[in-house]
Amino acid sequence: AQKVTQAQTEISVVEKEDVTLDCVYETRDTTYYLFWYKQPPSGELVFLIRRNSFDEQNEISGRYSWNFQKSTSSFNFTITASQVVDSAVYFCALSEFGLASGSRLTFGEGTQLTVNP
Amino acid sequence: NAGVTQTPKFQVLKTGQSMTLQCAQDMNHEYMSWYRQDPGMGLRLIHYSVGAGITDQGEVPNGYNVSRSTTEDFPLRLLSAAPSQTSVYFCASSSSYTEAFFGQGTRLTVV
Numbered sequence: 001a002q003k004v005t006q007a008q009t010e011i012s013v014v015e016k017e018d019v020t021l022d023c024v025y026e027t028r029d030t031t032y033y034l035f036w037y038k039q040p041p042s043g044e045l046v047f048l049i050r051r052n053s054f055d056e057q058n059e060i061s062g063r064y065s066w067n068f069q070k071s072t073s074s075f076n077f078t079i080t081a082s083q084v085v086d087s088a089v090y091f092c093a094l095s096e097f098g099l100a101s102g103s104r105l106t107f108g109e110g111t112q113l114t115v116n117p
Numbered sequence: 118n119a120g121v122t123q124t125p126k127f128q129v130l131k132t133g134q135s136m137t138l139q140c141a142q143d144m145n146h147e148y149m150s151w152y153r154q155d156p157g158m159g160l161r162l163i164h165y166s167v168g169a170g171i172t173d174q175g176e177v178p179n180g181y182n183v184s185r186s187t188t189e190d191f192p193l194r195l196l197s198a199a200p201s202q203t204s205v206y207f208c209a210s211s212s213s214y215t216e217a218f219f220g221q222g223t224r225l226t227v228v
Contacts, residue, residue, distance in 0.1 A: 035216060045207065045219040091159060103148035103167065103211050107159035
């Protein structure tokens with residue numbers, strides 16, 4: 001069975017600090033997808049990134065970056081120079097079903113990030 | 118482009134009542150899913166569908182029914198509501214090559 005663990009329940013930082021959100025996953029499949037979603041206080045789920053199991057390249061998008069390491073089954077998310085608007089719950093998720101990448105997701109428990117001014 | 122639309126946004130039920138949460142998508146996605154979100158537990162899969170006429174159970178299916186008569190719609194039925202079903206419910210849709218797109222959620226309280 002697949003599992004996603006986000007060990008950090010809550011993180012609090014001061015604006016402009018860098019922060020890394022950890023995600024560790026378990027799966028028996030060789031083909032899978034990993035995702036990060038953001039849930040701001042308004043409650044909707046905002047897609048941030050999708051990574052497939054064959055692509056271990058790190059990715060940077062503005063202040064966001066992701067580090068995927070198959071050797072440690074981790075897919076960590078770093079926010080550089082955090083801002084108050086980054087305050088949200090962040091979810092890491094795993095899909096084992098090959099091309100049907102978004103159809104059945106296993107979510108971690110989420111990390112509540114609070115960025116203080 | 119509306120994306121994934123869930124109705125209602127809020128609902129209060131009495132124990133034992135039944136109701137249907139509606140979900141519609143206009144992206145012609147073949148895959149649709151229902152999740153529930155409870156504090157400290159992330160989102161958990163209730164039921165999913167890989168196409169019209171095909172549904173299957175997820176991690177927490179008990180107390181819920183689904184059907185998929187069209188590509189666009191995937192309603193979730195609570196047969197006899199229980200306080201343990203108090204939660205936020207999210208519907209999602211996706212295609213073979215996309216991420217999951219989520220609706221705005223339905224906050225359900227069972228008293």
